[in-house]
Amino acid sequence: MRGDHAREHWVDVADGLLDAVTPYATPGHAQYRLPGRTSRSGPESDGLEGFARTFLLAAFRLAGDPAAAPAALLERYAEGLRHGTDPGHEFAWLPVADGHQTIVEAASVAIALHETRPMLFDRLDPGVQERVVAWLGGIVGKHAWPCNWVLFKVIVEQFLAGVGGPYDQDEIDRHLADVERWYVGDGWYTDGAGQNYDYYCGWAIHLYTLLWTRMSGADATVHRERLRTFLDGYRHLFAPDGAPMHQGRSLTYRMASLAPLWLGALFDASPIEPGATRLMAGRTLDHFAAHGVPDERGLLSLGWHRPFLPVTQNYSGPASPYWASKGFLGLLLGPGHPVWSAPAAEPDAGDLSLALPAPGWLLHRSEGVTRLVNHGSDGNDPDTARDDPHYAKLGYSTHTAPETGPGGRAENIDNHLTVLLPDGRATRRRRIERIGVADGFAASRYADGEVVVETASVLDGPWEVRVHRVSAPAGSVVRDGGHAVASGEPCEVTPGGLTASVTAAAGKELVSEIAGLHGWHTAAAALRHDENAFGTCSATPYLVGVHPCGRVSIFVSAVRLGRSPNAEGPQISVHGEQVSWNDSDGSRVEVRLGREPHYRRHGSVGERVVWTG
Structure with missing residues (x-):
């Protein structure tokens, strides 16, 4: 074995x-x-x-x-x-x-x-x-x-x-x-x-x-x-x-x-x-x-x-x-000792969705890859507010690394919601303020100057659905990135409408995908060289949208990291600031951020999760 x-x-x-x-x-x-x-x-x-x-x-x-x-x-x-x-x-x-x-x-x-x-x-x-x-x-x-x-x-x-x-x-x-x-x-x-x-x-x-x-x-x-x-x-x-x-x-x-x-x-x-x-x-x-x-x-x-x-x-x-x-x-x-002499026992390797409220994490496993959704660890003590890419990202995994070379650190695309202000400044998620963690759900906010970004992550089959509530000056550009994949050879990029996916050939193909579900107008990929711990060639799919004239807007994306080349994403509806959809299990999901945040999941067989901030 x-x-x-x-x-x-x-x-x-x-x-x-x-x-x-x-x-x-x-x-x-x-x-x-x-x-x-x-x-x-x-x-x-x-x-x-x-x-x-x-x-x-x-x-x-x-x-x-x-x-x-x-x-x-x-x-x-x-x-x-x-x-x-x-x-x-x-x-x-x-x-x-x-x-x-x-x-x-x-x-x-x-x-x-x-x-x-x-x-x-x-x-x-x-x-x-x-x-x-x-x-x-x-x-x-x-x-x-x-x-x-x-x-x-x-x-x-x-x-x-x-x-x-x-x-x-x-x-x-x-x-x-x-x-x-x-x-x-x-x-x-x-x-x-x-x-x-x-x-x-x-x-x-x-x-x-x-x-x-x-x-x-x-x-x-x-x-x-x-x-x-x-x-x-x-x-x-x-x-x-x-x-x-x-x-x-x-x-x-x-x-x-x-x-x-x-x-x-x-x-x-x-x-x-x-x-x-x-x-x-x-x-x-x-x-x-x-x-x-x-x-x-x-x-x-x-x-x-x-x-x-x-x-x-x-x-x-x-x-x-x-x-x-x-x-x-x-x-x-x-x-x-029994650890050496006991019969081998297979650890649990099936699909997993697990909330870890203490660190503010969700763990998400499918197709042999484990993802960590981060709404609690920023690597900062009370007196500092750095944005170390090994802490401040929205997501990590067992098979990818953040882009930590000088270019990747500066541009900060992968697993980050960035607001590009009209004056050219880009916001950074330094200090994470928790909103809440529940079964299959975690949310947090960060503030950078006059910009406030609230993000809720909801696990749905192989997807992480991200609901972003952005408060920023009119004319700002909003960008959301997926996982950066890397290998020793150039990654394959597959654009398609409001979906971008990148594939790394590393023994088995690893696909990182991000789909724009609401508020986005462009999908693309960033390619880098020698910026990633997993390989010399790396790529990150991302979405771009324009903040409307109002002070608050909603952007929704779906992020996936796995082995399958294709996976059907969720179909959402947005009414004001509430985002709803039927997830892959047939449950009805509702997410709202803002002054009275809540998360509800009504299961098809009667189970019900309700979280109110």
Whole structure:
């Protein structure tokens, strides 16, 4: 069965990744200086990152089956600890500093030391132990950014508490209280104040809070139940072929998206059967392998399927992708664990429509593709209003990426409702103000100067129907874009009246389509080169309309992303500001935005959904 890999396969992949970085180790193995763009923190920090993140992978590989632990791997990281913490060594680690990347890497070192303690830390010479404790102890009292970074301090100080090192219990308690304030329900945390919903909820917040309980012996009940609830929705962020949702920052960590799945098995806190967990994780591993990850050198590059810097942040250095190590957390589960021994169980792969009210998302799956409709995550804290394309778009998917090259970022066509003002300025969706989320429905608004755009998304078969209520100066031009598709060859464009579709040939054809249902006068496609993480050639279908003389107007479009070349779209009617239609199930749908927004779906067999803002 595809993706059904034994534990030995994961060990082999981990060993391959660890072997591939050894040629880039500095003398003494304290740093791994991998090829690639230097981060904003500089080569010394990047070298430490190379040690810490591969040490994490080595620790999972070693601790899960100590009897099979390679002595050479243990010695390699023991040597790195000896030299990295020796201030007189040429490649000694930078001291931990306020708001510095060293805080992040100290947490990986602490987790790795905790998990391998009997075979590594406890066997170090006392002088080396003291130096390790002293280097980690530099974190006490240091400033961490008010996001998942506070948990790095919690992890390090908890490890120090367990080995008799310096720590501040008040700091640990205060930072855990910070995280508690970010909990929004349904297993979801925002990463710091604001609307920062992305993979950090799983591969950082859930991971570190539960590993803290593993270190401290604290009661894990609340964190386990939150993880269980989180996983009930999170498992649907993967396509049936293993492709993860392409949304949020630090996507270059790739397989780290698997960490919450393994974490659920590790803490007996998963709604997913053990055999399904193994299969889901294996398919994601295979998905990246099929797209050249790791590369021909055996290395993880800065990118997604291919090296692609626009998918990274300025804190990303050449070793940053090795937080993919978190995706190997399952190796902590020994060979006899049910996640490895249970019969394979197929995850749910059928059509899906699921509301996730906490992050403000709808998940929509058909034809092997999962789409995320976004009306809640903008990647901003209360004091900023950026429009990061990995957060601010109306939609994301497992098989497409936003256009993140300079041209795509500037023009901002894909999955965005833009108002082009008479003075030439184009509006941008920076801060999302939620209107509501219900079954098959989500809505939000954004304001940019004198323009206010309200958008409701309604799931209808393979379509997302978008109802836009636009308040803008007369003569403004309105534009709505679908998903950008990409591949290594030019995409095929199929215009037709008020419908535009683009097709990417990438093994199986992927079709992105947008249809103008009300208010539009033109359909077209934007073609780009080397602007997309999924391929060098990309294309986005879009619609254009002219705002009428009145201050408020209604535009309705239907967006589709799938494998079928043709799909019949909905037939709508617009009466004033109310939009109505019969959906693919025969239900009557009504949507109204404005001062008294509402959504009603009257089912053909009696079911009824009513939402009123």
